[in-house]
Amino acid sequence: MQGIKSLLGLICLMLSMSAQCADKVSLQLKWTHQFQFAGYYMAAEKGFYKEAGLDVSIIPADPNHPDTFPKVLSGKADFAITHSGILQKRQQGAPVVALGAILQFSPYCWMVKNNSDIFQPRDFAGKKLSKIGSIENAELLVMLQRAGLSLESLMAASHEGGVKEWLAGDLDAVQVYVTNEPYTMTLQGVGHRLICPQKFGLNVYGDILYTSEQFLAKKPEVVERFYRATLKGWRYALLHLEESIDVTKQHYASHKSVQELAYEAHVLASYIQPPGINLGNMSMAKWRLIADLYGLDQDEFDQAFDGFMYDQQQTEGIELSWMLILAIILSIACVPLYIRLISSNRR
Template structure:
């Protein structure tokens, strides 16, 4: 009896003491955009889940996270809706959750521009846009009547600097970065975003590889749950999350800049009626259309693409069940002795 209880205590002790080291590759440098992961680390949610998480900022000159995950350099990473196209092209990636329910990418034009909606982009000079990462920006214009050829002809090298100089009529921006900088500089602008014209694609998708999921499903489940817990905390404690982000991660940004970012992104992360990290097959099907993926190809690519949260819950329940069985077995001799002593 004592040996059985000792074995149980040893198993529980080993379970409590074992820590899995994993890495999370961000898609950009440190900013509030990743505050949920910071808070999961700082508030001990990862530690409670038996995880030691290395949060790695991206190299601005090489922010693509796919090679790092597929080559095993990172266990988890953040990316854009182009992950579906990557999957369709054969990459063994699994989407765990969408932190942003809408795309944070927009076109920025000057406030004195005659561009107010997608159809006004005809004949304008645009910054070059990645058809993988920001397809929604191009599709928005194509749906307004701009052809692929005209878009290619309109695309030019350059960014905000060229836009300020008047060499570009519209420039691709991240909704919390360049617009804030322009406000500080007193430059008038407008942003034209796909979301406002019916193109609601996911952003900042947390993902892993099929290989890592197959090898360590419990680690994936624990990381997934702890990360969402971190995001819930961040949204409920914005001021604290901003301070933590500033002090320990985004030291290069001001508190005001981080506060602006938090205010804007909050509505992207958890709009009314939407579950944190939510993804649906229906919305992924709409995203597939943006990338020109046919139904048959989508069906093939989607099989195993979206993380099965029910399976994750089953994993957690299975461990609880095993522990309950072990404790039940351990209690049988004690119960027998109690009955025996009462009879005496």
């Protein structure tokens, strides 16, 4: 009996120690909670982060200040999500490292009304547009520039406002996130159509998961474990959409309806893992095309790209999680106690 008590005590002690040893890290989202971040939620809810020895805090963005770069560069967040403008940030000297592209295509589009005479980029000439950022949504501007519209004319045609002004007729086209405003307009019975960069050959990445050079240099094994657990979470989310929608609704995005989250999941699934492309995939060739959007020449690109794209620390194969390692340690530690217990019982 004394041996059993000792064994149980040892198990409890080691479990307690393992919980205390979990690495605490933070993930800064680029927007408020929604299905867009379901892979991270499922990595947390299904224990994938815990299995990797991580205690992850998932932090929603402040809608008024959604830029995640200040948080990561100041060390207030260990990981974050951003747009393809991260390459330009890197070229400007920001020590950031892209871990993976969760969205293989840009989710930003122009939205116009069904009765609009805008059908393709060249039709935007002389139209009133909502203002957009030159970094975050650069692909929206570049799409129009490639159709022959000058940046100066586009800036002159840009006005403050959003969907409200668009509905009132003060804007001819408004920038939208493919799963948000279009869904709301559909519910309200407002006829609309989307003009998206992807349909006109501008396939830029969206939702880039990244960290800082400093954090990667300091804790490379933590970055690797977080990266792998995150991809595992996304794989689970895509294979169990209904469960992922329920988890997102119950624990994160209670302000959204199940129908809204389901629509978001349906649309984003093809952005996250299109046929023939690995989850989180990034390539130098595609980043080269993105560099062109930001006007980076070959030398600037080469300089910015050096160390920019994360190089995995391990090859694919069998991964020993901290739980498995703990089980092995416990098994080894318990052998002498088991032998002693058996011996005492025989006496």
